Amino acid sequence: MLxxxxxxxxxxxxxxxxxxxxxxxxxxxxxRAAFGILPALGRHSLSIDAWQQLLQLPGLISSLRLxxxxxxxxxxxxxxxxxFGSSWVYNKSSKRSFLGSLKPLxxxxxxxxxxxxxxxxxxxxxxxxxxxxWIARWFSPWLTAWNLPPDWATVQDLxxxxxxxxxxxxxxxxxxxxxxxxxxxxxxxxxxxxxxxMGYSHSAAWRKVIVPQLYPLIRLPVMVVLxxxxxxxxxxxxxxxxxxxxLALVTMRLYNDANVNMLLPASAAAISLALLMVMSIxxxxxxxxxxxxxxxxxxxxxxxxxxxxxxxxTLTTALPMSIMLGLxxxxxxxxxxxxxxxxxxxxxxxxxxxxxxxxxxxxWPLALKHSLMTALISSGLALTLAVIWLEVQDRFGGHFYRAxxxxxxxxxxVPQIAFLYGLKVSFLRLGLxxxxxTVIWAHLLFVFPYVMLSLVDSWRALDQRYLSVxxxxxxxxxxxxxxxxxxxxxxxxxxxxxxxxxxxISQYLPTLLIGAGRVESLTTEAVSLASGADRRLVGVYGxxxxxxxxxxxxxxxxxxxxxxxxxxK
Amino acid sequence: MSLELNKLxxxxxxxxxxxxxxxxxxxxxxxxxxxxxxxVGKSTLLNAIGGHLSSDFRVAGKxxxxxxxxxxMPVAERHIGxxxxxxxxxxxxxVGDNLAFGLKAKVGDAKQRRRLxxxxxxxxxxxxxxxxxxxTLSGGQQSRVALMRALLAQPQALLLDxxxxxxxxxxxxxxxxxxxxxxxxxxxxxxxxxxxxxxxHAANGPLVTLQP
Numbered sequence: 001m002l003x004x005x006x007x008x009x010x011x012x013x014x015x016x017x018x019x020x021x022x023x024x025x026x027x028x029x030x031x032r033a034a035f036g037i038l039p040a041l042g043r044h045s046l047s048i049d050a051w052q053q054l055l056q057l058p059g060l061i062s063s064l065r066l067x068x069x070x071x072x073x074x075x076x077x078x079x080x081x082x083x084f085g086s087s088w089v090y091n092k093s094s095k096r097s098f099l100g101s102l103k104p105l106x107x108x109x110x111x112x113x114x115x116x117x118x119x120x121x122x123x124x125x126x127x128x129x130x131x132x133x134w135i136a137r138w139f140s141p142w143l144t145a146w147n148l149p150p151d152w153a154t155v156q157d158l159x160x161x162x163x164x165x166x167x168x169x170x171x172x173x174x175x176x177x178x179x180x181x182x183x184x185x186x187x188x189x190x191x192x193x194x195x196x197x198m199g200y201s202h203s204a205a206w207r208k209v210i211v212p213q214l215y216p217l218i219r220l221p222v223m224v225v226l227x228x229x230x231x232x233x234x235x236x237x238x239x240x241x242x243x244x245x246x247l248a249l250v251t252m253r254l255y256n257d258a259n260v261n262m263l264l265p266a267s268a269a270a271i272s273l274a275l276l277m278v279m280s281i282x283x284x285x286x287x288x289x290x291x292x293x294x295x296x297x298x299x300x301x302x303x304x305x306x307x308x309x310x311x312x313x314t315l316t317t318a319l320p321m322s323i324m325l326g327l328x329x330x331x332x333x334x335x336x337x338x339x340x341x342x343x344x345x346x347x348x349x350x351x352x353x354x355x356x357x358x359x360x361x362x363x364w365p366l367a368l369k370h371s372l373m374t375a376l377i378s379s380g381l382a383l384t385l386a387v388i389w390l391e392v393q394d395r396f397g398g399h400f401y402r403a404x405x406x407x408x409x410x411x412x413x414v415p416q417i418a419f420l421y422g423l424k425v426s427f428l429r430l431g432l433x434x435x436x437x438t439v440i441w442a443h444l445l446f447v448f449p450y451v452m453l454s455l456v457d458s459w460r461a462l463d464q465r466y467l468s469v470x471x472x473x474x475x476x477x478x479x480x481x482x483x484x485x486x487x488x489x490x491x492x493x494x495x496x497x498x499x500x501x502x503x504x505i506s507q508y509l510p511t512l513l514i515g516a517g518r519v520e521s522l523t524t525e526a527v528s529l530a531s532g533a534d535r536r537l538v539g540v541y542g543x544x545x546x547x548x549x550x551x552x553x554x555x556x557x558x559x560x561x562x563x564x565x566x567x568x569k
Numbered sequence: 570m571s572l573e574l575n576k577l578x579x580x581x582x583x584x585x586x587x588x589x590x591x592x593x594x595x596x597x598x599x600x601x602x603x604x605x606x607x608x609v610g611k612s613t614l615l616n617a618i619g620g621h622l623s624s625d626f627r628v629a630g631k632x633x634x635x636x637x638x639x640x641x642m643p644v645a646e647r648h649i650g651x652x653x654x655x656x657x658x659x660x661x662x663x664v665g666d667n668l669a670f671g672l673k674a675k676v677g678d679a680k681q682r683r684r685l686x687x688x689x690x691x692x693x694x695x696x697x698x699x700x701x702x703x704x705t706l707s708g709g710q711q712s713r714v715a716l717m718r719a720l721l722a723q724p725q726a727l728l729l730d731x732x733x734x735x736x737x738x739x740x741x742x743x744x745x746x747x748x749x750x751x752x753x754x755x756x757x758x759x760x761x762x763x764x765x766x767x768x769x770h771a772a773n774g775p776l777v778t779l780q781p
Binding site: 092187190193195199200202209213296300301304 | 616619620621623624644645646647648650651653655657659660661662666669670671672673674676679682718719722724
């Protein structure tokens with residue numbers, strides 16, 4: 001029995017080695033160092049000194065509060081908006097209004113935000129809402145009478161509000177898309193019609209009938225967003241407060257401390273962050289269960305009208321605002337990238353320059369080359385692995401698919417900073433650090449789960465009868481696989497690949513840490529330049545970061561059409 | 570208490586009438602049938618009456634429910650129940666909660682509501698099924714729950730879109746009798762879309778055949 005299924009075990013073990021092992025090793029390394037064992041520094045004995053050092057850090061409680069507030073608030077708001085946006089897409093009665101006529105535009109319009117890396121959105125948002133940002137420039141000086149930027153902390157504010165805003169803007173399109181995809185598995189239109197025929201309002205029907213069925217389908221992506229929001233380093237660096245910063249940034253700074261002995265408390269911080277994720281996920285799930293119970297009581301009580309007009313009104317305004325801010329963030333990056341002079345409070349640049357872009361044409365910067373190489377190879381590998389994994393499951397039965405699902409997503413559920421530094425230490429010991437190969441491997445950890453996530457539903461939805469018909473006609477199973485299965489799945493395969501490209505381009509920590517500073521990418525450059533003075537150069541890097549995934553998406557959408565046109569005249 | 574269709578017809582976005590205008594009066598407790606070949610627009614007519622049309626369609630003519638015009642009224646205010654081909658029991662709720670979903674909010678306290686649900690279960694010969702997962706029920710049982718759920722909402726009229734077509738012959742007959750009894754008992758006008766002459770005959774009420 002076991003022997004018959006050897007390909008399944010083989011691929012499972014290979015995946016374990018490629019995806020799981022680095023996470024486990026990295027966490028293990030951090031765990032050892034947190035308890036005083038770091039042979040590289042001559043530390044060989046167990047101790048809890050590192051934890052004491054960590055606890056004595058000034059501002060730790062504020063960091064914790066800030067992390068929890070921005071992480072939970074961003075996830076809750078983005079999820080509410082995404083669910084609300086989905087209900088709007090399905091609401092028949094709103095179709096006749098002006099906003100309703102925009103419905104077909106909703107999905108294409110979020111694609112740029114979806115494709116753009118977190119750092120690009122964060123930088124663009126900072127350029128937008130900073131005291132010297134574009135929004136302030138629109139209203140100055142004619143309305144505000146500002147001739148100099150006001151001394152306000154609209155970015156990197158102490159409460160982490162700008163960080164929360166940035167996270168919402170970036171995660172909303174992702175969650176929205178996830179919701180819309182999941183809802184295809186539910187007969188939404190008929191169930192809503194049914195509830196409405198019993199007198200339920202659209203929003204009450206949505207809350208009592210659809211949301212309880214939707215949530216289990218999107219639980220995992222929501223967890224991924226929660227973990228990301230609680231542990232992001234690049235966004236926190238650009239938009240979050242400096243002192244005290246979020247816990248992830250505290251960890252990052254301890255790791256980067258000039259005093260190498262700080263590696264020990266840094267590891268303790270990394271482990272705490274990982275534990276914080278576990279507790280946050282548990283807390284989230286407990287709250288969701290509680291809300292579902294309350295919802296069930298309310299279903300039994302039979303109320304037909306939602307009385308939450310205030311919430312609905314807020315969401316109705318916040319949804320277009322969030323998308324608008326995301327698009328404006330990308331636009332302001334584009335404007336800065338072709339600016340020569342743009343002094344406050346001018347609403348537009350006073351002189352333009354295409355110098356940076358022209359320079360790009362003559363010589364590609366190293367960062368662009370590295371980013372493209374890493375993204376192409378890691379997304380190609382991820383796609384190959386995903387196809388092998390799914391095909392082996394198809395041929396040998398997919399019984400343990402559910403159990404392995406969580407394993408595949410593990411790298412997304414552990415904070416990057418919690419295991420990547422440990423992984424770097426392990427790579428160092430093996431003499432593998434700082435090479436582009438290890439960077440690609442590190443990217444693969446995060447690219448593969450997203451590629452799987454986007455591919456698995458279409459793969460499973462493929463009508464198996466096509467394959468039965470094909471193989472009954474005689475060709476080998478390999479021919480059927482290539483000529484029928486992969487050809488039929490060309491579109492989802494290409495989209496999964498493009499998502500892989502976008503994920504790889506957006507990676508900050510894996511490039512920075514595993515590349516040991518020697519492998520620079522568009523994202524590491526953009527983030528490190530973000531704190532500098534040259535907004536034009538930041539604009540170029542930020543926009544490039546967003547353009548590469550966008551080009552990948554366009555190519556992914558065009559290729560299947562092109563192939564179809566070529567084959568059928 | 571009656572449902573009245575006055576030259577009712579559905580118009581597509583290109584301005585075509587889907588079928589010739591329909592005139593029909595259904596008295597309380599009466600079961601009317603709408604027949605016609607598949608694809609002629611039986612479901613669309615039912616959706617128009619229930620208010621479930623997508624915005625690609627427009628309704629022409631008049632629809633009166635108990636002498637009040639409801640042609641353009643929002644679905645939730647019409648109180649016209651509908652049953653689709655599939656029972657569509659909500660999978661996240663047990664059988665009893667599916668029924669409780671139909672009960673209006675102003676109907677009594679928790680105890681009384683529970684009693685009404687139990688009563689409905691009894692009428693559907695499903696006593697002790699309260700806590701069952703609806704997906705574990707047979708097709709006929711699911712159809713009965715769906716019908717009771719629609720009835721608990723106290724509709725002023727009931728539309729049925731080939732609701733029993735997925736059941737086998739014997740069961741279809743029993744379900745039909747069950748439905749007719751309930752409609753007569755509760756004095757609700759019922760409109761049944763079907764392509765089976767036997768069903769139309771058994772309904773023993775007004776009959777319209779849709780013409781393209």
